[in-house]
Amino acid sequence: MDLALGTGIDGVEAIRRIRQVDRNLPVLVFTTYDTDADVVRAIDAGAIGYLLKDSTPQEIFAAVRGAAAGQSVLSPPVASRLLQQMQRPEEALTPREAELLTLLAKGMTNKELGKALFISEATVKTHLAHIYAKLGVDTRAAAVSVALRRQGIR
Numbered sequence: 001m002d003l004a005l006g007t008g009i010d011g012v013e014a015i016r017r018i019r020q021v022d023r024n025l026p027v028l029v030f031t032t033y034d035t036d037a038d039v040v041r042a043i044d045a046g047a048i049g050y051l052l053k054d055s056t057p058q059e060i061f062a063a064v065r066g067a068a069a070g071q072s073v074l075s076p077p078v079a080s081r082l083l084q085q086m087q088r089p090e091e092a093l094t095p096r097e098a099e100l101l102t103l104l105a106k107g108m109t110n111k112e113l114g115k116a117l118f119i120s121e122a123t124v125k126t127h128l129a130h131i132y133a134k135l136g137v138d139t140r141a142a143a144v145s146v147a148l149r150r151q152g153i154r
Helices: 011-021 036-045 057-068 076-087 095-104 110-117 121-135 140-149
Strands: 028-031 049-052
Touching (some): 028 057, 036 049, 036 076, 049 076, 095 110, 095 121, 121 140
């Protein structure tokens, strides 16, 4: 499953829908998107693995075979980044925080963020406070800047 499917639903939503129909069907993500937020969203949706398109043919064959056998599969760069996140959990954004930060980068106000995410403005402010603390910043612009540098949003 690629994450970018053109107009309509994205790959993460497609994974969710597939997993609703058949919880046992393994879905392997095969994409160019390698941000922490994309990886976490795909795995949260039910993907059994995450493979980058710059993988070697041998890695692709092994990943498909592994996923078909029910094994979790991660591209080495993705696995390395996830390990780094686990070693520094205070810096890792939750999928919801990453989603909010992605919308924030589009210039949305707190009210617009709340409406888009179906949460109150107070909850938006709470998420922003957590994001600021995790990224070591104190403004919206700084949060977006750090996240872009870290490739946490797109």
